[in-house]
Amino acid sequence: TSSKADGAADLDNMSGVRHVVLILSGKGGVGKSTVAAQLALALRQAGKKVGILDVDLCGPSIPRMFDVEGHDVHQCPGGWVPVYPDQDQRLALMSIGFLLQNRDDAVVWRGPKKNAMIKQFIGDVVWGELDYLIIDTPPGTSDEHISVVENVRQYHPDGAVLVTTPQGVAVGDVRRELTFCRKTKLPVLGVIENMSGFVCPHCTECTNVFSKGGGEALANQFNVPFLGCVPLDPQLTRSLEEGQRFVDAFPTSTTAQAIGRVAQTL
Numbered sequence: 001t002s003s004k005a006d007g008a009a010d011l012d013n014m015s016g017v018r019h020v021v022l023i024l025s026g027k028g029g030v031g032k033s034t035v036a037a038q039l040a041l042a043l044r045q046a047g048k049k050v051g052i053l054d055v056d057l058c059g060p061s062i063p064r065m066f067d068v069e070g071h072d073v074h075q076c077p078g079g080w081v082p083v084y085p086d087q088d089q090r091l092a093l094m095s096i097g098f099l100l101q102n103r104d105d106a107v108v109w110r111g112p113k114k115n116a117m118i119k120q121f122i123g124d125v126v127w128g129e130l131d132y133l134i135i136d137t138p139p140g141t142s143d144e145h146i147s148v149v150e151n152v153r154q155y156h157p158d159g160a161v162l163v164t165t166p167q168g169v170a171v172g173d174v175r176r177e178l179t180f181c182r183k184t185k186l187p188v189l190g191v192i193e194n195m196s197g198f199v200c201p202h203c204t205e206c207t208n209v210f211s212k213g214g215g216e217a218l219a220n221q222f223n224v225p226f227l228g229c230v231p232l233d234p235q236l237t238r239s240l241e242e243g244q245r246f247v248d249a250f251p252t253s254t255t256a257q258a259i260g261r262v263a264q265t266l
């Protein structure tokens, strides 16, 4: 628990943030950070002011995805100033990746140090006015997760978006994630099925590589909304590797449109 003075500062920094959305996944590699980043871009395209908070201590990928790796964050009297990749400042980024000297530093941190960092991270960023704050969490349901949820609770988050892939094993992971949300009383906004079908780079037709619909079936089973499918798209992979903003670069693609539809549900 924080001191009274800390608490007041925390509330100040988050007071201009209208919606707080956590992005969760049962395990790594299902595209959680990708979905977080592209959803943020889709919201921004819809005229919203958006922030992304990357609390994935051991695998911060937001700086790379926005081609701002190595940027320094500055401290002002109110806290940390986020990185604004654009002149218009309608997109604000804060990642543990900006603060680590070495990408691998946090790997050896013990639990209390991680928890202290997460707590500070959630309350001490000077966001200003934001329509949406998207929080990219670590994979799974670790102690870090509990720490994120506990620290974010006072800001009344809208809830969590769960990212899964169509394979059965990922669906099992999401089931645990849903249980985690129930137990920590974090509202569930819904489930996204990522890598759902393959967009052929030659004809742009979408083919189902894995059995599709696991995410939707799971959402129905647990009585939570299904927010939509995002296809496995080689162009999206390429964009991410090149630090290119996919949703901005290919706004009319099947995949960008799918992401846009999910963003509308938030």
Ligand code: ADP
Residues within 6 Å of the ligand: 025, 027, 028, 029, 030, 031, 032, 033, 034, 035, 061, 139, 194, 195, 196, 230, 231, 232, 233, 234, 236, 237, 240, 241
């Ligand atoms: P996580 O945050 O769940 O660990 P990432 O977002 O880092 O996963 O994604 C893992 C890899 O999968 C990345 O290399 C990314 O480029 C790729 N990827 C994720 N979603 C898609 C998609 N819909 N289409 C193509 N590639 C994707």
